[in-house]
Amino acid sequence: MLDVRRISTSRWWHKKKSWFFLGIFxxxxxxxxxxxxxxxxxxxxxxxxxxxGQFQKEVILKSxxxxxxxxxxxxxxDNRRLREILSLQESSSKDKISAAVISRKTGGWWxxxxxxxxxxxGVEIGNIVLGPGGLLGRVNDTSxxxxxxxxxxSPESKLGVWVDRIQIxxxxxxxxxxxxxxxxxxxxxxxxxxxxxxxxxxxxxLPPNIPIGIVHSIDKTLKSRKTxxxxxxxxxxxxxxxxxxKVNI
Amino acid sequence: xxxxxxxKSSIIxxxxxxxxxxxxxNWIGFLGVQPYWPLFWLLxxxxxxxxINGLIFGLFLGLILDSLTLDNNFTxxxxxxxxxxxxGRIKLHSHILVGHFRHGLICSFGSFLCGTLYFLQILFxxxxxxxxxxxxxxxKNILAEVFLTGLFAPFICSQLLMIFKFxxxxxx
Numbered sequence: 001m002l003d004v005r006r007i008s009t010s011r012w013w014h015k016k017k018s019w020f021f022l023g024i025f026x027x028x029x030x031x032x033x034x035x036x037x038x039x040x041x042x043x044x045x046x047x048x049x050x051x052x053g054q055f056q057k058e059v060i061l062k063s064x065x066x067x068x069x070x071x072x073x074x075x076x077x078d079n080r081r082l083r084e085i086l087s088l089q090e091s092s093s094k095d096k097i098s099a100a101v102i103s104r105k106t107g108g109w110w111x112x113x114x115x116x117x118x119x120x121x122g123v124e125i126g127n128i129v130l131g132p133g134g135l136l137g138r139v140n141d142t143s144x145x146x147x148x149x150x151x152x153x154s155p156e157s158k159l160g161v162w163v164d165r166i167q168i169x170x171x172x173x174x175x176x177x178x179x180x181x182x183x184x185x186x187x188x189x190x191x192x193x194x195x196x197x198x199x200x201x202x203x204x205x206l207p208p209n210i211p212i213g214i215v216h217s218i219d220k221t222l223k224s225r226k227t228x229x230x231x232x233x234x235x236x237x238x239x240x241x242x243x244x245x246k247v248n249i
Numbered sequence: 250x251x252x253x254x255x256x257k258s259s260i261i262x263x264x265x266x267x268x269x270x271x272x273x274x275n276w277i278g279f280l281g282v283q284p285y286w287p288l289f290w291l292l293x294x295x296x297x298x299x300x301i302n303g304l305i306f307g308l309f310l311g312l313i314l315d316s317l318t319l320d321n322n323f324t325x326x327x328x329x330x331x332x333x334x335x336x337g338r339i340k341l342h343s344h345i346l347v348g349h350f351r352h353g354l355i356c357s358f359g360s361f362l363c364g365t366l367y368f369l370q371i372l373f374x375x376x377x378x379x380x381x382x383x384x385x386x387x388x389k390n391i392l393a394e395v396f397l398t399g400l401f402a403p404f405i406c407s408q409l410l411m412i413f414k415f416x417x418x419x420x421x
Binding site: 108155 | 364387
């Protein structure tokens with residue numbers, strides 16, 4: 001009885017050790033068949049912190065950021081100085097009021113938003129309203145606690161704008177849909193899809209160099225003028241917080 | 250207090266029209282367009298109180314809503330007055346189911362009327378410069394408004410009609 005048991009325990013599959021080695025063997029076969037992809041992936045995660053490219057990239061990006069920031073500041077200063085020399089309108093204004101959108105009509109006939117800051121907070125009729133992205137519209141009416149803004153998409157809105165690439169002034173007219181129309185009063189203006197439109201330096205309603213939109217499509221030339229649809233950078237239908245810019249014109 | 254509510258329910262509802270007009274809940278809208286809210290109130294009011302009252306309150310509604318929107322050149326008053334007069338000539342119907350659908354149809358017709366009158370004003374003012382550009386978005390506005398107004402009118406108008414009738418019976 002004892003002998004029988006002894007024999008049975010001496011079989012190789014009863015030894016833990018042999019199973020262990022078998023496991024390692026199967027694993028190595030798997031590694032061989034998969035051509036070491038498991039190892040390589042493992043190595044990828046282990047060695048990630050020591051990659052030269054990554055670290056270098058961060059340093060370079062940081063210095064590029066710093067460089068452009070410094071450049072921007074220098075250019076701003078330069079711009080202000082030149083504007084002073086030419087006695088043009090001042091573009092930088094410190095008076096900004098943050099306001100929340102409390103009512104929004106961005107579809108249908110009426111295109112306006114109502115903000116939660118009014119004449120009590122110093123908002124005046126004609127102030128410029130900016131959202132993330134650029135120009136939204138102008139304050140058209142103020143009450144004690146609220147102010148109503150006519151959006152650039154409203155049919156009431158007509159603004160002078162500047163197309164920077166071809167150095168030409170145009171008129172931005174709201175049509176009552178999401179894409180206001182840019183009208184250029186010259187037949188041979190070389191306007192292209194993707195051109196950037198900002199507020200005009202010659203405008204009496206807006207301070208210069210406020211981003212407005214990008215040319216979305218160009219319509220047919222009509223009676224010595226070109227029209228194009230503009231895709232706005234600031235989306236009035238989703239913006240919740242805006243800035244009211246007080247400018248003295 | 251309760252008595253006051255039942256008596257003045259129509260006036261209380263009237264006060265809420267500009268608020269809902271300003272609130273402009275986006276989740277109800279379609280293509281960014283809202284149903285034409287004032288008609289939901291104007292229809293039951295005119296049906297119960299007749300053409301003259303419809304005309305007067307159409308004018309009041311138009312004045313209030315014009316003051317809320319910034320477009321100084323265009324007005325909603327003619328459309329609302331016309332709707333008030335037309336709605337006043339409609340007789341109350343006893344059949345409930347027919348009534349529901351009828352409200353939807355009448356309201357969509359009313360919103361079509363108001364939308365068209367508003368559009369004609371815009372067209373008339375911008376007749377000189379490129380009016381064809383305005384045509385497509387305006388048409389879209391009118392159609393979406395007609396659709397939405399017709400969709401919501403059976404729910405809202407019937408309720409309001411019941412409330413107003415009830416309050417009027419209490420008064421007599």
